[in-house]
Amino acid sequence: MKRFLSFVMTFVLVLSAFVGCSKPTSNQSQDINQQGELKPEEGATIVVWESQGAEGDFIKYAAQEFEKRYGIKVKFEPVESTQTVNKLQQDGPAGVGADIIAAPHDQLGKMVAAGLIQPNHNPERFKKDFLESAVQGVTYEGEVYGYPIGIETYALFYNKDIIKQPPKTFEEIIEFAKKYNNPKEKKYALMWNVGDPYYSYSFLSAFGGYVFGNNGTNKDDIGLNNEGAIEGAKYFKSLRNIYDVKQKDANYQFMSGQFENNKAAMIINGPWAVAGYKKAKVNFGVAPLPTMNGKQPISFSGVRGLYLSSFTKYPNAAKLFLDFVTSDEMLLKRFEMTGQIPPVKSLMDKPEIKDDPIVAGFMAQAQYSTPMPSIPQMSLVWEPLGAAFSAIWDGKMEPKEALDKAVQTIKDAIATQK
Template sequence: MLKWKKWMSLSMAGVVAVSLLAGCGPQRDGGTTAKEGGKEEKPKQLVIWENKDANHLKHTRKMAKEYEKKTGIQVKVIDVDILKQQEKLTLDGPNGKGPDVVTWPHDRIGEAVIKGLIQPIEVEEEVTDQYNESTIQAMQYDGQLYGLPRNTESIALLYNKALMKQPPKTFEELIDFAKKNTDPAKKKYGLLFEGENFYYDYFVLDAFGGYVFKELDGKLDPADIGLNNSGAKRGLQMIGSWYEDKLLPPGLKDDTVNGLFKEGKVAAVINGPWAVKDYRDAGIDVGVAPIPKLNGKDPRTFIGVKGLYISAYSKNKYWATDFLQFLTGKEALQDRFKTTGEIPSRKDLLEAPIVKDDPLVAGFAGQAAQGTPMPNIPEMGQVWDPIANAITFVAKGKQKPEQALDDAVKQIEEQIKTQKQ
């Protein structure tokens, strides 16, 4: 399973002790579109499906009670696995048993829209301006807004403070460090990551001008693939050089990366928040920082965003939209951060002491803030394996980057064509 999928079910709750926030009930912070006596009759009840996670449920149930106090609308919270909600909604929605509000990772939005499971939402610009731009972008499909973001996650640079006092400012400096601190015979490395996984490599191709699908006016064009343009090929050439210089061993998987890092044999790794608790439990003094500048740019890693959406079968769109804004308001997401440790999507919270003053959280948050959402159109499913195979061919010296990427994109195009038939 690709590492980016891990964020769907894991939080940083066990990673970082977040005790800076005193519990407090949420207050609406600007931009709401729903008012008493609005366009739609107030329902007696709203139903939300929340992920089957103890901390997630604890937070949402608390917010449900606060919302009832504010509006008089009861909120029923039902636990449904975050990756099974679409399947369940397909069955329950038409039978009138479905919820008003659902939640899942943003890369599943395109599939949900095509299946007719969720509906576009309408909020004021002052509402969307409250969130990090990349997270709002993640909530859009085909130029329309389908949800509001709650939390975000990205990979970053994790380093052993005993082996690396301060992270380098540029990736070029990081590679120089790796060359001076790598001895494969002793299984000692300056830098390791799962280099044949496109999720981890995307920022390299992006830094030189590669892209997955061309974006225009908020829409992704699956007919315009930029994974074999000159920039992408230059990026893969760089990745290939790390294998040629023995900085990365071919076939490297995350279990090996994690094992060597916990043994104190690796100075730095590129990984996500899901790895931190394991590292700290092994006695490693871990630091987290955004990935150093590459080609003079802040690396744009793939980010994943958990969003809230309104079921297409809900008869309470007006108040469900109001509830979405309530759950993604400043006070609500402060409480969620305290309860779950998930990095909030709001600009004001990313700049707040509760996030900025915690170096581990701030490192991931800083990288996520400059990241780019994984494409959320169904065609993205045809990209992962061909590009991963291309990287592997280069890592093992079986193909040159140019040929490997040309072949991969040809395969992606053929698979997308078959998918649409």
């Protein structure tokens, strides 16, 4: 609850004026040049792994600007941010991994335990100038590791040309679907990636389900099959009546494509999708997730960060790029390119951020969000929980049976780590 309240308070204060941005410094004074910046290694070339799309486009833009200023080449290689950790675990020891990777914060514990990343080289700058929740998200056991570049949660996107005002309840969506749905034309009132536990977790949380107890830190207290979670899974299953598509087909690509083509009235998605929908000229808004039987869904919140590989051959050059890419100028440009909220205090009062209705929609949902657990055991949750949602949606298993199986699988996997 403390972590949740911390995240809420950060977003409540997010429109307050913050000033001051300290110039990055290094703890390694012997590696500082006369300009107070890190001295890069001779012949350094940096490789960055980040998702393709708007996020990758930003890295490419930052790389060009960095090379202009410092003469150091930065190569962008497209790797989905959810896959970078596993790839670094394989490629890093072989000397062919990236110098810097992007990753969601729930992977932090796993990265630290495996020795894949180095601590943040200037944590005091981030503690001073960045939002507290963002710094907490990239901190593990009291030490700051990551370089936060965005705070994100998912919310309800709605097509303003189809539905003028966002619904407050799922019951409204169900009623609207009775008139709007046309399966032959693949038109649906609501679509989302039903088999992805990142999104579908909100159905469990609305009724009292949770991943790990004690604010996501107690691996021995799993709440994914408690009474509330089972009730939420039943509600999730009932929505097959308004989105009658098999799980394998009710995926992200189908959902996003139908929204771009004005076939989906509403979808559940995150800020990473904003740039694409604007480019597709969809007339859309963003609002908090509607209630379910009067209960408010709690979405996962995440801190998107960059991390310095333990295997880099050019640590100074990589740190210099990390300082550069997390500057106010670059993160404001990233917001412009991706629509993702920059976690910097001094940027929150910028008109292009505080007056943006899309940002306001995500901030409204953020007060009903909880950070994804970042302990190493979180990596063991996604696959069995996703399998449970898939089995429930396709009618292969009843909610209690599916969730009990998922939790047992998670417990067994945790036991093998001991």
